[in-house]
Amino acid sequence: MLGLLIILLLGAWVIYQPQTVREVTADLPIRISDKLNQLWTIAQESIQSNKYLRAEKALLTILRIDERNASAYNRLGILYAKQHSLNDAIECFEIAQSLEPSASSLHNVGLIYLETQNYDKAALAFEQALAIDNKLASRHIAYAKVQEKLGNDKKMIEALEKAVELDPIPQTLNILADAYERTDQIELATNLREKAAKMIIPQGQPKRVRQPRRVVM
Numbered sequence: 001m002l003g004l005l006i007i008l009l010l011g012a013w014v015i016y017q018p019q020t021v022r023e024v025t026a027d028l029p030i031r032i033s034d035k036l037n038q039l040w041t042i043a044q045e046s047i048q049s050n051k052y053l054r055a056e057k058a059l060l061t062i063l064r065i066d067e068r069n070a071s072a073y074n075r076l077g078i079l080y081a082k083q084h085s086l087n088d089a090i091e092c093f094e095i096a097q098s099l100e101p102s103a104s105s106l107h108n109v110g111l112i113y114l115e116t117q118n119y120d121k122a123a124l125a126f127e128q129a130l131a132i133d134n135k136l137a138s139r140h141i142a143y144a145k146v147q148e149k150l151g152n153d154k155k156m157i158e159a160l161e162k163a164v165e166l167d168p169i170p171q172t173l174n175i176l177a178d179a180y181e182r183t184d185q186i187e188l189a190t191n192l193r194e195k196a197a198k199m200i201i202p203q204g205q206p207k208r209v210r211q212p213r214r215v216v217m
Contacts, residue, residue, distance in 0.1 A: 036062060047079060055079055070100035077108060086112050103133035107142065114146055122146045137167035141175060153183050170196040 039058045046055035056079060062072045077092030090112050097105040110125030126143040133139070144159035160176040173196040180189035 032065060036065060039065075043075060047075075047082075052079060052083055068099050070096040070102070070105070073099065074105055074108065077105075077112075081108075081112060081115075086116055101132070103129040103139070106132070107139055110142060110146070114142065114149075117149075119146050119149045123150065134162075135166065137163040137172055140166070141172070144175075144179070148179075153179075157183065170199050173199075 039062045043055045043058040043062070046052070046058065056076070059072050059076045059079065062069055063076075066072070073092045073096035077089045077096065080086070080089040080092060090109060093105050093109040093112065096102075097109065106125050106129035110122045110129060113119070113122035113125060123143070123146045126139065126146060130139055130143060140159045140163040144156045144163070147153075147156040147159060157176075157179055160172075160179050164172050164176050173192045177189040177192040177196070180186070180192065
């Protein structure tokens with residue numbers, strides 16, 4: 001009698017249950033996506049507010065749900081780098097690179113190798129990053145720093161000249177001017193500094209806006 005009652009109750013549950021097993025399964029990817037979005041928000045906000053432990057927990061939870069999430073490994077690497085856990089940072093960036101090759105992860109690896117004075121590996125990482133994406137001045141500047149450490153003045157100058165070509169702002173011009181001075185190219189350095197100075201608007205002086213010329217009809 002008890003067995004029959006259980007069977008009847010199960011039958012009623014199947015009939016009146018608002019979501020079937022198939023519906024729950026179909027809804028699972030949406031729920032996972034929502035959960036991942038929540039975790040990403042927690043991680044981002046925690047990093048910005050220097051709550052590193054909370055951010056780490058959120059990122060590790062993301063990786064337990066999606067173990068091939070290259071973006072999470074990249075963010076975790078940045079988090080470890082902020083905490084000076086450089087070996088852990090390198091491991092995260094290298095995993096991210098193996099999962100999803102990108103200029104960003106290679107550039108991050110290069111920065112860590114530069115920080116740890118492993119200049120040959122840093123140069124290789126930056127070269128690989130530039131082979132994928134050479135449109136950012138910051139990549140060329142980082143590569144130039146490594147070449148300076150390695151004593152390759154020619155490659156350093158070439159990288160900085162490319163950076164200026166991509167982003168001719170006063171800061172980039174002055175970085176190249178410093179390099180010209182270190183390699184005894186004083187005239188080039190002076191010209192660049194003069195060019196950079198002309199681009200800087202004096203503090204408190206408003207930038208003049210040219211009014212369009214009135215056309216008399």
